[in-house]
Amino acid sequence: MGLVGESGCGKSTLGRMMLRLLEPTEGKVYLDRVDLMALGLGELQRTRSKMQIIFQHPESALNPRMKIYESIMEPMQIQQVYNSRREERKKAYELIDLVGLNKEHLNRYPHELSGGQIQRAVLARILSLKPCFIVADEPTSMLDVSVQAQVLNLLKDIQKMFNIAYLFISHDLEVVCWMSDRTAIMYKGDIVEIGPSKTVYDNPRHPYTRMLVKAFSQLGQENKYGTMLKDDYKKGTVPDHASGCSFYSRCPQASMGCEKKPELRHIKEGHFVACHEIKDEQFRGTYEEDILRRAADFRPFLERYLDEYLEEAVKND
Ligand SMILES: Nc1ncnc2c1ncn2[C@@H]1O[C@H](COP(=O)(O)OP(=O)(O)O)[C@@H](O)[C@H]1O
């Protein structure tokens, strides 16, 4: 799942809340049907090993006084995911190779590595805990353009290899659509559109998403995206309606009815939009069709769940 929105709209806040690194004022977060808000500290810590986060600033994720080897070993030792020190060491060597570093990097300190190498080491540290869900919060935005694609490809390969769910956060719509099966667009803390990435990118329906796609396709160059949004901000003269549509002050299609907050509504095949201007007659496809399509998406998860269940059953026998 990709999450796009301009700086300050609340993407990182949402990502952190999903891991309960921040306490939400309302709402619930479930991981594999477990309500994270209901967990005590001990249970939360155990569950946390399944959920990991990659931050925008890779250097902040590693202790500058620890060698890479120690940083990779540390979470395994705390969470006791492996039976012996030998297994932990073996895993550390395996992972460092998997993320494209070599043994020699294990003996270095973070400041002796490049940004891309640090992000790889962070990935090795995270993977040692066998997570099923990773929040990747703008993981490549601080890296050189030439390194960005390598790290994104690595993230994709790792996802395929371990079947991990990602929430991939970025302000770059193109990168998110390329990385994600589904994409959500956030504006001032609200999800205004969500759907299959190709649909959201090729056939955006929310006025804000349309604006984003247009900015990318017309300008298509770094920074111009930011410039365009800043200029656009200045044009907004109508004050925001706290209770109405969050995009009201900038929306070219706004009308009186938009003072009421629009809900996310299903259009077709898992595509949802929060906008009053999308009229009901434009809503096609049934909800049942959407459920069936999404059931197919859940198949890998169900298969894994079944494997674990059977393993457990055999153990208990
Ligand atoms: N739903 C929300 N309600 C109130 N404040 C929010 C909400 N989401 C984010 N913020 C505030 O907005 C600021 C920027 O949010 P952040 O999550 O860092 O945005 P982004 O990652 O999209 O740049 C933070 O100070 C955060 O506390």
Ligand code: SF4
């Ligand atoms: S609800 Fe109204 S203000 Fe909001 S995006 Fe749709 S048309 Fe624009």
Ligand SMILES: [Mg+2]
């Ligand atoms: Mg952020």
